Amino acid sequence: MSVRSQAPSEPASKSNLTPSFVVGLVIVGFWLLVALFGPALAPHLESDIVTDMSYAPAGEVGLLGSDYLGRDVFSRLLYGARMTMGLALLAALLSFSLGVILGFTAAISGRWIDGFMSRVNDALMAFPSVILALIVMSALGTSLMIMIVTVAVIDSTRVFRLSRALAMDISVMDFVDVARSRGESLWWITVREILPNTLAPLTAEFGIRFTFAILFISALSFLGLGVQPPAADWGVMVKENLQGLLFGSAAALMPAAAVASLTVGVNLIVDWFLRRMGGDVAQELMN
Amino acid sequence: MSAVIDIQDLCVEARSSGGDFHPIVEGVSVSVHPGEVVALIGESGSGKTTTALSAMAYSKPGCRIVGGSIKLNGRDLLELTHEERRQLRGREAAYVAQSAASAFNPAIRIGDQVIESTVIHNLMPRDEALRQAVEMYQRLDLPESGQLSSRYPHQVSGGQLQRLMAAMAMSSSPSLLILDEPTTALDVTTQISVLSAFKDLIKGQNTAAIYVTHDLAVVAQIADRIIVMQNGKVMETGSTAEIISRPQNPYTQTLMAAVRPPPKSMSFEGSEDTQAVSDSIIRVNSLTAGYGRTKKKIVLRDVSLDVPRGQVVGVIGESGCGKSTLARVIAGLLPQVSGEIYHHGENLRDTAKRRTRDVLKNIQIVFQMPDVAVNPRHRVREILGRPLHLFMGLDAGARESRIDELLELVELPASYKTRFPGELSGGEKQRINLARALAAEPELILCDEVTSALDTVVGKAIIDLLKKLQTNLGVAYLFISHDLSTVASFADQVVVLYAGRVVEQGSLASVLAPPFHPYTRLLLGSVPELRTDWLDGVVASKTHLDHLGQSVDGDAVGCPFFNRCTSAVEDVCNRLDPPLREASQGHTVACHLELDSLRT
Numbered sequence: 080m081s082v083r084s085q086a087p088s089e090p091a092s093k094s095n096l097t098p099s100f101v102v103g104l105v106i107v108g109f110w111l112l113v114a115l116f117g118p119a120l121a122p123h124l125e126s127d128i129v130t131d132m133s134y135a136p137a138g139e140v141g142l143l144g145s146d147y148l149g150r151d152v153f154s155r156l157l158y159g160a161r162m163t164m165g166l167a168l169l170a171a172l173l174s175f176s177l178g179v180i181l182g183f184t185a186a187i188s189g190r191w192i193d194g195f196m197s198r199v200n201d202a203l204m205a206f207p208s209v210i211l212a213l214i215v216m217s218a219l220g221t222s223l224m225i226m227i228v229t230v231a232v233i234d235s236t237r238v239f240r241l242s243r244a245l246a247m248d249i250s251v252m253d254f255v256d257v258a259r260s261r262g263e264s265l266w267w268i269t270v271r272e273i274l275p276n277t278l279a280p281l282t283a284e285f286g287i288r289f290t291f292a293i294l295f296i297s298a299l300s301f302l303g304l305g306v307q308p309p310a311a312d313w314g315v316m317v318k319e320n321l322q323g324l325l326f327g328s329a330a331a332l333m334p335a336a337a338v339a340s341l342t343v344g345v346n347l348i349v350d351w352f353l354r355r356m357g358g359d360v361a362q363e364l365m366n
Numbered sequence: 367m368s369a370v371i372d373i374q375d376l377c378v379e380a381r382s383s384g385g386d387f388h389p390i391v392e393g394v395s396v397s398v399h400p401g402e403v404v405a406l407i408g409e410s411g412s413g414k415t416t417t418a419l420s421a422m423a424y425s426k427p428g429c430r431i432v433g434g435s436i437k438l439n440g441r442d443l444l445e446l447t448h449e450e451r452r453q454l455r456g457r458e459a460a461y462v463a464q465s466a467a468s469a470f471n472p473a474i475r476i477g478d479q480v481i482e483s484t485v486i487h488n489l490m491p492r493d494e495a496l497r498q499a500v501e502m503y504q505r506l507d508l509p510e511s512g513q514l515s516s517r518y519p520h521q522v523s524g525g526q527l528q529r530l531m532a533a534m535a536m537s538s539s540p541s542l543l544i545l546d547e548p549t550t551a552l553d554v555t556t557q558i559s560v561l562s563a564f565k566d567l568i569k570g571q572n573t574a575a576i577y578v579t580h581d582l583a584v585v586a587q588i589a590d591r592i593i594v595m596q597n598g599k600v601m602e603t604g605s606t607a608e609i610i611s612r613p614q615n616p617y618t619q620t621l622m623a624a625v626r627p628p629p630k631s632m633s634f635e636g637s638e639d640t641q642a643v644s645d646s647i648i649r650v651n652s653l654t655a656g657y658g659r660t661k662k663k664i665v666l667r668d669v670s671l672d673v674p675r676g677q678v679v680g681v682i683g684e685s686g687c688g689k690s691t692l693a694r695v696i697a698g699l700l701p702q703v704s705g706e707i708y709h710h711g712e713n714l715r716d717t718a719k720r721r722t723r724d725v726l727k728n729i730q731i732v733f734q735m736p737d738v739a740v741n742p743r744h745r746v747r748e749i750l751g752r753p754l755h756l757f758m759g760l761d762a763g764a765r766e767s768r769i770d771e772l773l774e775l776v777e778l779p780a781s782y783k784t785r786f787p788g789e790l791s792g793g794e795k796q797r798i799n800l801a802r803a804l805a806a807e808p809e810l811i812l813c814d815e816v817t818s819a820l821d822t823v824v825g826k827a828i829i830d831l832l833k834k835l836q837t838n839l840g841v842a843y844l845f846i847s848h849d850l851s852t853v854a855s856f857a858d859q860v861v862v863l864y865a866g867r868v869v870e871q872g873s874l875a876s877v878l879a880p881p882f883h884p885y886t887r888l889l890l891g892s893v894p895e896l897r898t899d900w901l902d903g904v905v906a907s908k909t910h911l912d913h914l915g916q917s918v919d920g921d922a923v924g925c926p927f928f929n930r931c932t933s934a935v936e937d938v939c940n941r942l943d944p945p946l947r948e949a950s951q952g953h954t955v956a957c958h959l960e961l962d963s964l965r966t
Contacts, residue, residue, distance in 0.1 A: 190659070253733040254741045257802070260697040261756060262718050262726045275743035 103347025117157030178238020456483030477515025680857030872953030
């Protein structure tokens, strides 16, 4: 990989707003607002049973109908936004910090430490992530804290690989040699010379890790390991109302659609960011 | 006879990322007849490559052709569809890129790549194309032409790859060949064979060729006509002989002035030095170094040299001879295997981290590639401020005024402080590089090929700056280069490295005068001269061709130059290490031959 020389002072960002980026921004912005103000706007509490009718169709009870216990799906969706996005953000932040710190350490350490860390990482990656999470959480319990840490550790293996490779790429550049010949400390070289040059791809990676965390947590909640009832989480909601699909209820589809739209929105932003960093060369080559 | 390619009033626009289109080539006309070579000359950014590529109606991403006509064999390319153009490329017009190493796919055998365009365009069956390729190898003087097709690109040398690029381009017998700086990345010794192979091929097949380069001396050997370009416009057009003997345009004259006279024709009155060895900044004593952890691959063996205060020591050798390794070991970036480095008599520790701040301050290094030598995420202020803080202990205010001084020293405006490296040109980045080294007020600057990545004109400006700094600040340089004429233009002492060993060293005058080590003689004879018959003369003398493309091995016993030397003695030169012969005071030659026989 080459370090692309960028001129951050260029007033380029405005003209680069693509339609897909705006769509992504609108979607993510919408869900962020819902996460912040949703519980205040919700007509009912997440645990309120508002009707004795299971799987009431949309419009009859509340805006989106009721779930298998007769709770308001619309209210639970609003509550769930905060829970799902909050958990995912925490997990992504944690996995990211862990992965970057360990990845950089491996890249600048000697052969033995790097080899050891990388093989341990490989071993962790060899397990299917959901199975691994299942094993860990059935051993340690199913609190939210444990779930976040488990998801973060498992996800950090991907961040580790990327950040190690990036740091290795940069660490053979001449400007790093210049810093070494100046007698700079390892810390200075890592933080001041290497880190700034890896920020662009790492930021893009953060977006991807965030969506993975959403999906991962939803999957765990779906399996009954994550968020516990009666708390509302999009993954939990899908699981609870799966049977409703047989009766033609949309109670399971609504939260699934919410997860999908948020994932798409974040990815649109990440795509835009990556393209801006990489230039639009690939596209123009095709013409 | 009509022209193969006829470009009239070409206009090309480019845009920077997100910016507006602006013209980069304006009203350029080029026409080339069969068997003719037209050279496009100019510094980088002059639009010469853009013009050459447009001969295939191709423009780089971010560029577009906005005006003019491009007629290839009578058809206007701009009126063709994308698909029709694709049919022409590789068949009627072929392109040879600057770096063969990156133009070849490392995972595909050479033969399949050479015949690719022939096969894609269904010109002949695969077997016949491969047979024809072997004939082409023979015409290009490539060794082992029978097996070459089944090799992979990493198994042949850089010069051979470059010739294979020509074979690839010629395999479909195109009527137009576009050569984009095909020898710029090569050593002078390799350049000769590649140039003469291109020349024979073009004349032999009666192909029209466009030759893009910034090197006038190379152009003189191969081109029939020259078009000089600057900032996207044609400055001067004429036959090669006319332009070289009577350049009319001021810009052409600047280009001519930047061509260094070949070292032989220089005079050396008064440059004979008093050996001031007493006060050496760095003394390297039988240094051996290499790469690899358990089993070292030795690339530098028994190297000894002195850098006296305020002097320039030139280190010369071809790629892979270990000259960059020498700089890295002295800078403390690579621990040596054995040998010592003394700084004012003090034995230096092997890594930078274990050296004292004083030592680190006194020895600074400037790297070859300006693009990767400065951190693209740091502003010029931070780049220069760091050594000022670290070595000089200046506070923020003092740093600021010192940065202004340093920028002035390297002839850049003070307003550059707030810029990122991406906003500077290659030459400007190299000046920042130099300013960073100067910030520490060192006694010695290790210059590793500091001009090789730059244009002739920009490179000359950097050398002039180095000279000025040496006079004004008394700083010494260890100047590493593969370009003998650059070294000859300002070194006091010269060290000739071959295969990681010193084959000759002494003052500039004594090294450039007989007795020569056979390798020094080869180097001297390989520097292109600015006259049109130079290449033919060298090729006719047959001293070069037979010995090219051999690899350099640091581990071998005997004289490293044995397999390329014209006067090698069997059973002596390849068995025994050559003795060090002292030709005059401070001038040593490592050769089995008597000094007298090296004089002729």
